Amino acid sequence: MTRRSSSVTIRDVAREAGVSVATISRYINQSARVSDDVAERIELAIEELNYVPHAAARHLATQRTRVIGLLLTNMHNDFFAPLVSGIEAVVQHQGYNLLVATHRADSHLDIQLPIGSHNTDGMIVFADSLREDDIIGLHRNGFPIVLIHRSTPDGYEIPSVTIENKDATCRLVEHLITDHGRKRILFVRGPANQEDSQWRELGYLQALENHDIPRDPQLIICGEFEREVAYREMVKFLEDSQTDFDAVFTGDDDSAIGIVNALVEAGYRVPEDISVAGFDDLRLSAFLTPPLTTVNAPTELVGRTAAEQLFDLLTGKDVDPIILLPTEIVIRRSCGCFV
Amino acid sequence: MTRRSSSVTIRDVAREAGVSVATISRYINQSARVSDDVAERIELAIEELNYVPHAAARHLATQRTRVIGLLLTNMHNDFFAPLVSGIEAVVQHQGYNLLVATHRADSHLDIQLPIGSHNTDGMIVFADSLREDDIIGLHRNGFPIVLIHRSTPDGYEIPSVTIENKDATCRLVEHLITDHGRKRILFVRGPANQEDSQWRELGYLQALENHDIPRDPQLIICGEFEREVAYREMVKFLEDSQTDFDAVFTGDDDSAIGIVNALVEAGYRVPEDISVAGFDDLRLSAFLTPPLTTVNAPTELVGRTAAEQLFDLLTGKDVDPIILLPTEIVIRRSCGCFV
């Protein structure tokens, strides 16, 4: 009948220990010394009553949630496991909690964001999980944000952690050209509005240009960074297109898997007939048959770095506005090399 | 100087709209009708002031957080992506948020759990991420819990969502025996204290027994459900052991990848020389070369189901104490079949 919840509060503990609530609070938060005698009684009372502080009450009083948010576009791609893992490690180390949500930038704008200043102390925003004006809006309100796999909007200083895409892609495609003599290289692009995908496409085009290979729009198909989509598109390409090709560069490893599968099913040998290279270096890429030549993206490090940036932001430390993490070409078998 | 945060509160909105805070609250929560006139003024005031309700204050007043917790052992294995994805979908659909944390059952017990009754309305506990007495303790306090990949402790009615392990394993191993004539089947087990691993081992042993094949302790190695560990152990086995074998069944697909890799490196052909089969049917398993014969575990469904169970628990609905989701054998190429 009474509204009082069954949970034991700080006042119960205070009564049990024979001290004031302030003292309990100070003891718990170590915010001031308490005498040994009192400390012991408090310890006992807490034990006795099985007291657990009420998070919401604490958040309300302190105006901090000790929670940080992570906004992703989806969670089912294997790419996200190390990303979340890296973030989680830092968050846990800092004694914070991690709130995870998925959201698409294009979704109904008027609905309330699952995470934001109302329930987290700061957030990490992945790629195009949030519209630019929403990001700016939050930032303008002083809400700490770190962007990953997405650059800072012009004119704003929102820290961002990205990886080097273009140059590595260019060098890897050049590897296909110079070391394996490939000239007709199919490019499998990702989502149009995702920066990683755009940079990788630029790197691909750059490599062609560097070697005076004319670009052929026929040689670009769209895999959406999704294995199944890439597989389907590749099958369709093999059936419909008369365009011949001798290599495939995919903007992501996940697609590369689908591509290789489609190729093998169609009777091509990888890498003898067709060289294949990807981007990401997923945990599984080394174990594929043939092992996938790719670009290593330090995904867990991206997560870790972004989380650290965010905590620097929260503690008022200086924060690098832009962090560009290096990537590294990983030569394996799928391009044609013997390793 | 003042402690007052810069954020706008419900009282500001009330003043702006010329009504009381109660009315604002009622309007926002749709907990009672307000006249159209008032509704419009409130809407305007909220817009004008850019008001966002303070989550902690709301939680404190309602004694609900609208957050559910997910406790995992780690996050880096690809297995977790669909699991989390499934949970997240339901949680989002219910208008809740998802708090994710990792924890090991064996870690220092006295440290406060990252999630629990203090900051979530309920939680989903994966396998051995939490000690049995901690689970029971929380449950005794009336905290809603759903277990996944772990059965209910004896004598308690904590809902659990698990998958059928033993029978499917048995049948798959029998497939290796009867359809491919394998008799010396290596088993790669997972963590000793994980139930899935235990059941799969029982299924393996059952299959041997059904076909009068003597069990050989030499033919069991430990892969810990980790690709790299399985790889290393397999390499070691190939170097050290004189024991011959003609098939490998691994308790999980992740290990199977490492196993195949070790076998291929050692000059074996899969499946011509050695049949390989796994368990899980990870997204990538179909794309491996050769495609992996395995048992399909409905991992996303496990997540979805567990989340639904938890919400039933939260809303006082009847909850199945035990849900055992069916698994299905998936025959591909790695066992030796032509598909």
Next chain:
DNA sequence: CCGGTTTCAGTAACCGGTTACATTATTTCA
């Protein structure tokens, strides 16, 4: 026209912590 509902809105007590300020006891040191 009148008592009884129904509808809409306001007042203020609460949720369970934190912390500024006040108070008392204990040292410290000239």
Next chain:
DNA sequence: TGAAATAATGTAACCGGTTACTGAAACCGG
């Protein structure tokens, strides 16, 4: 020895919502 500094604790006002209770106006049937 006594004034000042220090240490340990208590009191009560917050934090920003929700909601039980109350009151006023509108509505309704007879």
